[in-house]
Amino acid sequence: MHKPHPTPQRLADICVVGAGYVGLTAAACFAALGHRVRCVENDQRRLSQMRRGETPIYEPGLDGLLREGMSTGRLTFTSEIDQAVPGAEVAFLCVGTPARPDGHPDLRQLAAAARQVATAATGDLVVAVKSTVPPGTCEALQLLSDDAASPDVRISVASNPEFLRESQAVSDFFHPDRVVVGADEEATGSCIATLYPSEWPMLRCDRRSSELIKYASNTFLALKISFANEIAGLCEHVGAEAVSVLAGVGMDQRIGPSFLAHGPGFGGSCLTKDVSGLVATADALGYDTPVARATLDVNAWARGRVVDKLATLLGSLAGKAIAVLGMAFKAGTDDVRDSPAVTIAERLLAEGAAVSTFDPVAEPEALRHLQHPDAYSAVSGADAVVIATAWPEFAQLDPARLASVMSGRVILDTVGVLDPAAAAASGLDVILPGRSAMDTFHPVMVRPLEWALDAVLV
Ligand SMILES: NC(=O)c1ccc[n+]([C@@H]2O[C@H](COP(=O)([O-])OP(=O)(O)OC[C@H]3O[C@@H](n4cnc5c(N)ncnc54)[C@H](O)[C@@H]3O)[C@@H](O)[C@H]2O)c1
Numbered sequence: 001m002h003k004p005h006p007t008p009q010r011l012a013d014i015c016v017v018g019a020g021y022v023g024l025t026a027a028a029c030f031a032a033l034g035h036r037v038r039c040v041e042n043d044q045r046r047l048s049q050m051r052r053g054e055t056p057i058y059e060p061g062l063d064g065l066l067r068e069g070m071s072t073g074r075l076t077f078t079s080e081i082d083q084a085v086p087g088a089e090v091a092f093l094c095v096g097t098p099a100r101p102d103g104h105p106d107l108r109q110l111a112a113a114a115r116q117v118a119t120a121a122t123g124d125l126v127v128a129v130k131s132t133v134p135p136g137t138c139e140a141l142q143l144l145s146d147d148a149a150s151p152d153v154r155i156s157v158a159s160n161p162e163f164l165r166e167s168q169a170v171s172d173f174f175h176p177d178r179v180v181v182g183a184d185e186e187a188t189g190s191c192i193a194t195l196y197p198s199e200w201p202m203l204r205c206d207r208r209s210s211e212l213i214k215y216a217s218n219t220f221l222a223l224k225i226s227f228a229n230e231i232a233g234l235c236e237h238v239g240a241e242a243v244s245v246l247a248g249v250g251m252d253q254r255i256g257p258s259f260l261a262h263g264p265g266f267g268g269s270c271l272t273k274d275v276s277g278l279v280a281t282a283d284a285l286g287y288d289t290p291v292a293r294a295t296l297d298v299n300a301w302a303r304g305r306v307v308d309k310l311a312t313l314l315g316s317l318a319g320k321a322i323a324v325l326g327m328a329f330k331a332g333t334d335d336v337r338d339s340p341a342v343t344i345a346e347r348l349l350a351e352g353a354a355v356s357t358f359d360p361v362a363e364p365e366a367l368r369h370l371q372h373p374d375a376y377s378a379v380s381g382a383d384a385v386v387i388a389t390a391w392p393e394f395a396q397l398d399p400a401r402l403a404s405v406m407s408g409r410v411i412l413d414t415v416g417v418l419d420p421a422a423a424a425a426s427g428l429d430v431i432l433p434g435r436s437a438m439d440t441f442h443p444v445m446v447r448p449l450e451w452a453l454d455a456v457l458v
Helices: 021-033 044-051 062-072 108-120 137-148 169-174 186-193 207-238 242-250 271-284 290-314 340-350 365-370 375-379 399-405 420-425 443-457
Strands: 013-017 036-040 075-078 090-093 125-129 155-159 179-182 202-205 321-325 354-358 384-387 410-413 429-431
Touching (some): 044 075, 062 169, 155 186, 155 207, 271 290, 290 340, 340 365, 354 375
Parallel strands (some): 013 090, 179 202, 321 354, 321 384, 410 429
16 A cells, blocks of 8 residues: 655745765655655756656665656756746755865865856745755855855755755655754744654754764764674684674664674765764874774775785685676665775786676676676686675575586675575585684783783692
């Protein structure tokens, strides 16, 4: 049964600028709530796809909402900002803020979009920044908008950061842990807050706090993954099972299980960029953020460790045929931005390995020539296989068939999707990071006990 969408506190005409993962999801979901949404996208290819009712990105549930919004007439697409802004009460800026080499975000798309919106506005307008930005950005965009808008138009810039997860974006929009609205004027904040249903958890604050909430949240999520990887490495040294250790840690309600998984490290368009943005912002202010810096360092180590482990297992990588299964930065998305899998494949190539790849939906442009139509074809003749993305279909791979087409026996399952016992029955050697032979015993582990015994025996 189709569940009815929740009801917002009021209905409005809104405009969404940028139809990527965030903008298209927000546009389709706002239309589902009942708002009239005009979505502006300047990429002509994406625009024609959306006008045909197709989503240019892979996001479960989004295509249905897109078609629903278009069929009710509440969701329209244009490349002309002048057609989208006049008559709208709120314009949501959802354009990209990619990382610059120095760690700061590149805010050029955002500045251009804010200027275009302000120039196109024919009446008072609230501009809500959904893109992830460093604290102070909304204030800078306010100055820019005041400069670009005609004198009889008042633009009020506010922060409304987006917390959706790719692969669960639609569900995250309709079931948010919180909606954050940062505005320096009550009326501006209310104008945005009332577009959402009243029962959704809402945090209202000032603009800089709102901007920092997003940076701090992503830094904490990344920190949990780096912590899990650090503990998984320690598990290998003491002969413990990372899966059990992390499950036990995550069962503590003060900690929680999500993002407490070890693997090839975090990736995607947000985590590295936003932690780097937080570090760069703090650095510029002369404030040190050692925890955030360590989070990035451990992540780089986690990616490198996969290749180092493979080199140890195979003796050397040069000339070896290695299949990498999974290219997306995580399962359920086609996004390959900052994907650990891509880093791993590139490093294997740099070490002289012959690499073949497969992913159910993702296709990194630069590695397209390595891509195979299915997993068995990718692993055919491979000396070793790395599973780098936890696609559920990899758990269904037939070990006997894998063994029959591979040249070697080693499968490095960095995301723990395979059943090692079933694979072993087919003669495969599945290596799971975060565990080692339990029979390795290091006397150094019980050194405190030795000291205690010394004290007793004296
Ligand atoms: N992807 C995520 O999971 C996620 C989650 C939360 C927040 N964010 C943040 O949201 C922002 C957008 O992320 P994204 O992943 O959706 O980016 P994206 O690159 O997928 O989409 C941005 C879109 O904006 C369009 N665009 C750029 N300038 C434009 C303009 N002037 N007019 C019209 N269209 C324009 C681009 O063509 C592109 O389609 C970033 O700041 C990101 O950090 C992303």
